Amino acid sequence: MKAFCGLVTVVIFSLMLHCRHECAAESSGKSVTKLTTQAGTPTRQQSLILDSRQPDFETFLVEAHIDPTQHAAGDLQAIAGLTFGLKTPEEDPFSKTEQIRFELREGAHRGFWDIWIDGINEPRREPSPKPPGWIDHREYQRPWEFTPHSGSYQLRILCSPVKEGTRLRFYFEHMDRPVFEFTKKGKVVPGYIGFYAVTGGTTPRQNTATFSKLNVREIQNLESFIHPAPRDIVLDALDLTHPALSKVAAAIEQQDRARAGQLLLEHLRTRTTPKGPGFQPEYCGTNYREVADAVLEDRYGTRGPFLSFSKTYVDGAGNTQHFVDQNGTIRWDLCNGHLTRHFHWVSLAKTYAETGDKRYVDRFAREVQDWVAREPFLHPRNPDIGKLNWMDGTTFEPGYLNTSNIGRRCEMTWWPAYDEFRKSADFSDAAHFHMLLGFIRQARLIMNPSSFAAHDDGGAHICVALLQTALMLPELAESKRWEQEAVRRWEEVLRVQFHADGSHVSLSTGYNWASLMALENMIALYRRVGRDVPQQFLDTLELAYRHPIALSRPDQGQIDMNDGGWGMIDDHMQRAHKLFPHRDDFLWMATRGAQGQPPAYRSIYFPNAGHFVMRTGWGPQHRYLFMDAGPVGASHGKEDKLNIYVDYGGHQLLASGGRGSYSGGPFAAYTGSTRGYNTLLVDGGLQARTYPRYEIEGHLPEKRRWQTTEHFDYAEGFHTHGWFAPEKRIEGKQTRQIIFIKGDNPPATSYWVVIDTVEPADQGLHGYEALFHSRRNHAGVVDDQSKMVHCWDAGAALRIIPVVTEGLEVALIHGQTEPHIQGWHVVGDAHAPMWTPVFKWKASGTTTRAWILVPAGPDQKWCLDRVELKQADEAALIFRCFRPDGSSEIVYRRQGNEPATFSAEGIQVRGDIGVVSLDSAGEIKQRFAIVPQP
Numbered sequence: 001m002k003a004f005c006g007l008v009t010v011v012i013f014s015l016m017l018h019c020r021h022e023c024a025a026e027s028s029g030k031s032v033t034k035l036t037t038q039a040g041t042p043t044r045q046q047s048l049i050l051d052s053r054q055p056d057f058e059t060f061l062v063e064a065h066i067d068p069t070q071h072a073a074g075d076l077q078a079i080a081g082l083t084f085g086l087k088t089p090e091e092d093p094f095s096k097t098e099q100i101r102f103e104l105r106e107g108a109h110r111g112f113w114d115i116w117i118d119g120i121n122e123p124r125r126e127p128s129p130k131p132p133g134w135i136d137h138r139e140y141q142r143p144w145e146f147t148p149h150s151g152s153y154q155l156r157i158l159c160s161p162v163k164e165g166t167r168l169r170f171y172f173e174h175m176d177r178p179v180f181e182f183t184k185k186g187k188v189v190p191g192y193i194g195f196y197a198v199t200g201g202t203t204p205r206q207n208t209a210t211f212s213k214l215n216v217r218e219i220q221n222l223e224s225f226i227h228p229a230p231r232d233i234v235l236d237a238l239d240l241t242h243p244a245l246s247k248v249a250a251a252i253e254q255q256d257r258a259r260a261g262q263l264l265l266e267h268l269r270t271r272t273t274p275k276g277p278g279f280q281p282e283y284c285g286t287n288y289r290e291v292a293d294a295v296l297e298d299r300y301g302t303r304g305p306f307l308s309f310s311k312t313y314v315d316g317a318g319n320t321q322h323f324v325d326q327n328g329t330i331r332w333d334l335c336n337g338h339l340t341r342h343f344h345w346v347s348l349a350k351t352y353a354e355t356g357d358k359r360y361v362d363r364f365a366r367e368v369q370d371w372v373a374r375e376p377f378l379h380p381r382n383p384d385i386g387k388l389n390w391m392d393g394t395t396f397e398p399g400y401l402n403t404s405n406i407g408r409r410c411e412m413t414w415w416p417a418y419d420e421f422r423k424s425a426d427f428s429d430a431a432h433f434h435m436l437l438g439f440i441r442q443a444r445l446i447m448n449p450s451s452f453a454a455h456d457d458g459g460a461h462i463c464v465a466l467l468q469t470a471l472m473l474p475e476l477a478e479s480k481r482w483e484q485e486a487v488r489r490w491e492e493v494l495r496v497q498f499h500a501d502g503s504h505v506s507l508s509t510g511y512n513w514a515s516l517m518a519l520e521n522m523i524a525l526y527r528r529v530g531r532d533v534p535q536q537f538l539d540t541l542e543l544a545y546r547h548p549i550a551l552s553r554p555d556q557g558q559i560d561m562n563d564g565g566w567g568m569i570d571d572h573m574q575r576a577h578k579l580f581p582h583r584d585d586f587l588w589m590a591t592r593g594a595q596g597q598p599p600a601y602r603s604i605y606f607p608n609a610g611h612f613v614m615r616t617g618w619g620p621q622h623r624y625l626f627m628d629a630g631p632v633g634a635s636h637g638k639e640d641k642l643n644i645y646v647d648y649g650g651h652q653l654l655a656s657g658g659r660g661s662y663s664g665g666p667f668a669a670y671t672g673s674t675r676g677y678n679t680l681l682v683d684g685g686l687q688a689r690t691y692p693r694y695e696i697e698g699h700l701p702e703k704r705r706w707q708t709t710e711h712f713d714y715a716e717g718f719h720t721h722g723w724f725a726p727e728k729r730i731e732g733k734q735t736r737q738i739i740f741i742k743g744d745n746p747p748a749t750s751y752w753v754v755i756d757t758v759e760p761a762d763q764g765l766h767g768y769e770a771l772f773h774s775r776r777n778h779a780g781v782v783d784d785q786s787k788m789v790h791c792w793d794a795g796a797a798l799r800i801i802p803v804v805t806e807g808l809e810v811a812l813i814h815g816q817t818e819p820h821i822q823g824w825h826v827v828g829d830a831h832a833p834m835w836t837p838v839f840k841w842k843a844s845g846t847t848t849r850a851w852i853l854v855p856a857g858p859d860q861k862w863c864l865d866r867v868e869l870k871q872a873d874e875a876a877l878i879f880r881c882f883r884p885d886g887s888s889e890i891v892y893r894r895q896g897n898e899p900a901t902f903s904a905e906g907i908q909v910r911g912d913i914g915v916v917s918l919d920s921a922g923e924i925k926q927r928f929a930i931v932p933q934p
Contacts, residue, residue: 036208039077039199047196049089054190057218059160062190065152066104067210068197074107074148077201080209082155084216086192093196095119100188102155102170109488110449111148113172115180123180126398133381133389134399142450143179143396146172147485152212159188160224169224174444176233190216230372230433231261237440238264239477244271265432267475268422274472275528276419279353282571283412284346291347292360298324302336305343316383316663316829330370332392333377336384337662340377340392341408342367345417358426364417365431372434372441376402386664394441396448406451407462410442410469411521419472436473443469443482452489454496455505455634457514463490464521471529490522494540497634499608502543507609507633509548509564513572516544520575542583545576549589550604550613554622555650556592560659561628563636566652568592593619603708603740605715606630607701612715614708614740616747620649623747623855627738629704629717632689639687641719642736643677644754648747648855651796652775654678657834658826667831670821674723680734680756681769684820685725705930712915712928713740722761731761737913739928741881741889749863752853755877755893755913759846768847770839772800775825779812779835786866789837797860802839803850803879804872809840848877848893870905878904886920 037044068080081103083093093101096119103114114121123144127134156171158178166188169178193216197209228236235257240249244267251260285291285306294300294309300323302313312320313336321334332340345364352360376393378400384390391400418435421427445451446462453459467486470479497505497515504512519541526533548569551559557568573590580586587596598618605612610630616622624647628640646654657676660668670676674686707714719734735757743749760766777793787810789800802808813823815833825834841849854864864881870890871878878892892904893913901910909916911929919925 031214032210032212033195034208034210035080035195035197036206037078037197037199038204038206039201040204043198043200045094045196045198047093047194049086049091049093049192049194051089051192053192054084054216055218056189057159058187059221059224060190060216060218061156061158061224062193063154063156063213063215064211065154065213067152067212068104068106068111070208070210072150074111075199075205075207076105076107076110076112077199078105078207078209079198079200080104080211081196081198082211083194083196084157084190084192085188086194089192089194091192093194098186098188099191100157100168100184102157104153106148109147111146113144113146113179115170115182117168117182117184122182123398131389131399133387135388135401137398137450140450140453141396141400141402143398143448145448145450147447147449147481149481152210158219158224160221161187167224175236176228230430230437232257234433234436234440235260235264237476237478239475239479242475245475261429261433264475265429268432268436270423274474276472277416277468277524277528279346279350279416283343283416284350285343288347288350289354291344292351295344295348296359296363300336300339300344305338305341306347316385316387316661316665319383330367332371332375333379334384335377335379335382335390335392335403335405340371340403341405342371342413342417346413349417349420352424353420361421361424361426364421365428368431368438369434372438384663386662386668394438394445396445396450402451404456404458404461406458407442407446407465410439410446410465411461411518414439414442415468415472439469439473440476440478443478447482447485454489454492457497457506457511457518457635459489460493460497460515460518463493464518464525467522468525471525494536498540498544499606501547501606501608502545503547503606503609503611504544505634506562506636507611507628507630508562508636509551509558509560511563511635512544512548513569516541516572517575519544520579523579538579542580545573545580545586546599547606547609547611548572549585549599550601550606551611551626552589553624553647553650553652554615554618554620556589557650559626559645560656562633562638563659565659566655588618603713605704605706605708607704607706610702610704610717612706612717612738614713614715614738614752616742616750621747623648623750625738625740625752625853627715627717627736629702629715629736637689638672638677639674639689640677640679641674641687641689641721642679642717642734644736644738645678646752646798646853646855648796648798649857653791653796653798653855654853655773655775655825657773657824658831659828660826661829663829665829666821667824667826667829670824671826675771675820675822676773676826678772679719679736679770680758681771682723682730682732682758682760683725683728683767684769685723685728685730687719688722688724688729703933705933707930709928711742711917711926713742714738714913714928714930730766733759735759737893739891739913739915741891741915741917743863743883744925748861749883751855751864751881753850753881753891754853755848755850757846757848758843763845765842765844766847767840767842768849770849770851772837772839772851773825774798774835774837776835779814779837781810781812787839791835791837792860794858796858797856799852799854799856799862799864800837801852801854801864801867803852803867803869803877804848805869806872807841807843808849811838811840812836813838846874846895848872848895850877850879850891850893852881876902876904880905887925888918890916890918 066080069075069078081101083101085099101116105112158169160167164183165185168182170180172179195211199207248260248263299309299311302308302310312322315321324330348360348364376391376395379390381387382390389400391397391402446466463486466482470482506512523533570592577586577590584596585599588598603614612627614625626645628643657671660671705716716737722731737755739753774791776791779791782788782790787802787805791798813836816822823836824831856862866882868880876894881889890905901908911931914929917926
C-alpha cells in the first residue's frame with residue numbers, strides 16, 4: 001500500500017484497508033482511511049491508491065462510504081473521490097485514461113456528486129447541438145444535487161458486460177435505483193482502487209475526507225439487473241426504533257421480511273394518529289361521485305379535473321389522444337395538466353368512503369401501482385407545454401422540464417386518498433407498498449435542493465408536501481430530516497415570496513393564490529397535528545390577502561396579471577374568513593358584498609409590487625384603474641411594464657390581449673408580449689425585459705411617487721430597460737404619470753389623465769404607438785380633429801381623448817394577423833377579434849403625450865365635454881378639461897428643473913405636475929400638486 005501525494009500534504013491512516021485474495025479488497029465496517037489536505041494558493045491535493053490490483057471480474061460491484069469533509073457547515077471547495085480501473089498504483093487519478101471516478105462535495109444545505117468517465121463529467125455533459133425542446137435549467141432540476149447530512153454517504157457502482165461494452169450503474173445514498181447509468185465502450189475491470197481529496201480555494205484552510213467500508217466483489221450477471229421490491233425498499237427505510245414498530249423490527253431481526261411487511265401494513269391500516277387531511281372540496285370537487293364514476297370508465301377531465309369528462313382529449317398539436325390505450329395502459333406521459341396531479345384519486349376515495357364500493361378501491365390500487373412502477377414519464381416535445389421536453393415522476397432528467405406537479409401530489413391529493421384507502425381490507429398489499437414507495441421517492445426528490453425554487457409557488461407547495469409526508473410517516477428513518485428541511489425551506493419561502501407590502505413575488509392574480517393556498521395548508525397541517533402555528537405564518541397570510549382584495553375590480557373580480565385571470569375570488573376569501581373571522585372586509589369579499597364591510601381604504605399603492613389602484617369606492621357602481629409599475633414577476637412574467645386596466649361597474653373598459661395556451665404558438669406569444677397590453681411600443685419594439693429578468697432578484701421599491709386625497713390621486717412609474725425593435729435595440733426610459741380627478745360627485749364626476757414621456761438615449765427620429773385594448777363590442781373615432789376614440793356596448797362606454805393631436809394618427813385594429821398579431825382577445829387556444837385603438841406619432845428626442853380616459857355607464861352620460869391644449873413644448877404641457885356644467889380642470893406637467901412656482905393659465909402653481917379645479921365662474925375650488933423628490 002502506497003500513499004501518492006500531488007504536493008506535500010499530511011496523510012493519516014486511522015485503520016488500514018485489508019486486501020483479501022478471494023474478493024480482492026474488502027474492509028470491515030471499522031476500517032477507515034482519512035485524507036487531510038491543505039489549501040491556499042495553489043490548490044493542494046493528495047491520493048491513496050491501494051497497492052494490490054483487483055481480479056479482472058466481468059460483473060462486479062464497488063461500494064464504499066465517503067464523508068467529504070469534517071466541517072459541520074460543509075465545504076464546497078473540498079472534494080472527496082473514489083476511482084477504479086487504474087492500471088498501476090502510480091497512475092495519476094486525475095488523468096484521462098480509462099478510469100471511473102466518483103466525487104462528492106458537501107455544503108451547508110447543498111451537496112453535489114460528479115461522475116467522471118475517461119476524463120469527462122458524463123452526467124453534466126450536454127448535447128451539442130441541443131436537440132429541439134431542450135431546456136437549460138441553470139440551477140434547477142439537477143439530478144446530481146442532494147441535501148447534506150452528518151456522517152458518510154453510501155456509494156455503490158455496478159458493472160456488467162453488455163453488447164456495446166460495459167454498463168455502469170451508480171447508486172448514491174438510496175440503493176433502490178441508480179442515480180446515473182452509462183454504457184462505456186470496451187471492458188471495464190476493477191484494476192487498482194484509489195481515493196483522493198482536493199481542497200480548493202484561495203484562503204488557507206485544511207480539510208479531512210474520510211473513506212470507509214470499501215467492498216469490491218464479483219456478482220452474478222442476473223443479480224446486476226434485479227432491483228429491490230417495493231416492500232423491501234419500504235422496510236429498509238423504516239426507523240426500527242419507533243415504538244410502534246417493535247414487532248416489525250423483531251421480524252426483520254429474525255430475517256422474516258414477509259412477516260415484517262405484514263406487520264407494518266397492519267399497523268398502518270389501524271393507526272389512529274397522526275390525523276389525515278380529510279376531503280377538501282377544491283381537491284375532490286363537489287361532483288366527486290361523477291368524477292369517480294367517470295374514472296371507472298377511463299374518462300378524465302379535459303377542462304380541469306372535475307369538468308368535461310372524456311376518454312380522449314385534443315392536444316396542443318391537434319391530435320386526439322386516448323387517456324387509456326386499448327391495452328389498458330394509462331397515458332400519464334400525456335399530462336393534460338391535471339391527470340398526474342391525481343385529483344381524481346381524492347374523488348375515488350371520498351366516493352369509496354360513502355359507498356364502500358370495491359370498484360373504487362380497485363381502480364385506485366391499479367393506478368397507484370401503475371404510476372409508481374412506471375414513472376418517470378417522458379414526453380419529448382410535448383405540444384401542450386410549448387413543445388418542450390416534458391417529464392413527470394420522482395427523478396430529474398437533464399434537458400427535460402419536470403413540471404410543477406412536484407410536491408402538489410403529496411400536499412393536496414395523495415394523502416387524503418391514501419388516508420382513506422389504507423384502512424380498507426380491499427386495498428391490496430402490493431398497492432399499499434407501492435403507495436408508500438411513492439411517498440418515499442417523492443420526498444427524496446423534494447430533498448434535492450435543485451427541486452426548490454424559493455421564489456416560485458412550486459417552492460411553497462414542496463415545503464408543505466415534504467412536511468406533511470414527514471409528519472404523516474414518522475415511522476420512516478428520514479422523516480426527521482425531511483421535517484427539518486421542510487421547515488428551513490418554508491422560512492425561506494416566507495422571506496423570499498412575500499414582500500413587505502404583502503404582495504406575492506409572482507405578482508400574479510393566479511399564481512399568487514397557489515402560494516397563499518400552500519400557506520393556508522401549512523397552517524391547517526400544524527393545527528391538525530396539534531402544533532402551535534407560528535405567529536409569522538398568520539401575520540404573513542393576513543397581510544398577503546390585502547393585495548388581491550385591493551386589486552379586485554368593482555364586481556370583485558380579479559385582473560389578469562402574469563397568467564392570472566378575470567375570475568372571482570369569493571371562494572378564496574371564504575377560506576380566508578374562516579382563518580380570520582374577525583375581518584369584516586374578508587367576509588364582505590367572501591359574500592360578494594352581502595355581509596361584512598368593504599375595506600376602509602380605497603385607492604392604494606403597493607411599493608414592492610409597484611402596483612397602483614385608483615378607485616372611487618367599493619361596489620358595482622364605482623370606477624377603477626390599475627397600473628403595473630413593478631418588476632417583471634418571479635414566474636410566468638410578461639413584458640407589460642406600465643400597463644393599465646380600466647373598469648366601470650364590473651365592465652372591463654381597458655383589458656389585455658388575454659392569456660394564451662401553454663402549448664405556445666403566435667397567439668400565446670402575443671399575449672405575453674408588450675403588444676398585448678396598454679402601454680407604449682417604440683419603433684414597433686417590445687419592452688426589453690425578457691432576458692435577463694434582472695428586476696426579479698433583490699427587488700427594492702423604485703422611487704415612485706404616490707399620493708391619494710379626497711379629490712385626487714397621483715401615481716407614476718418607469719420603464720428603464722429600453723425596447724427590442726426589429727434588428728436593433730433602443731435604449732431609453734418611459735415615464736407614465738396618472739392623475740385621477742375625482743370631481744365633486746364621484747364616481748359620476750371621475751376620470752383619469754395619463755401622461756407618457758419617453759426619453760430615448762439618442763436624438764434620432766423614432767416612431768411611437770400607444771395601445772388601448774378595449775373589451776367593448778364597438779369602437780369608432782368621434783371626429784378627425786380631436787382624434788377622440790369612443791368604445792361602447794350596452795353595458796358601459798369609454799372615451800380615449802388624446803391631448804396632443806399634432807402629427808397623431810389613430811388606427812382601430814380589430815383581428816389583425818399581418819404584419820403582426822394585434823387586436824385579439826385570447827383565452828387558451830381560442831381567440832376572438834378585439835377592438836384596439838392604436839395612436840401613432842413620430843418624434844426626435846424627448847416626447848410627451850397625454851390621454852384622457854373618461855368612462856360612462858349605459859346611459860353614456862359623460863363627465864367631460866372637451867379638452868383644450870394650452871401649451872406643449874420643451875418647457876411644459878398644459879391643457880384644460882371642460883365639464884358639461886362649465887367647471888373645468890387645468891392640468892400641467894413641467895419638463896426638467898424649473899422654478900418652484902410658475903404660471904399656468906395665469907394661475908400661480910407649484911410642483912412639476914398638478915391640477916387646479918375651477919368652478920363655472922373660473923374660481924379655484926381645489927389645488928393638487930406633486931413636488932419633485934430630492
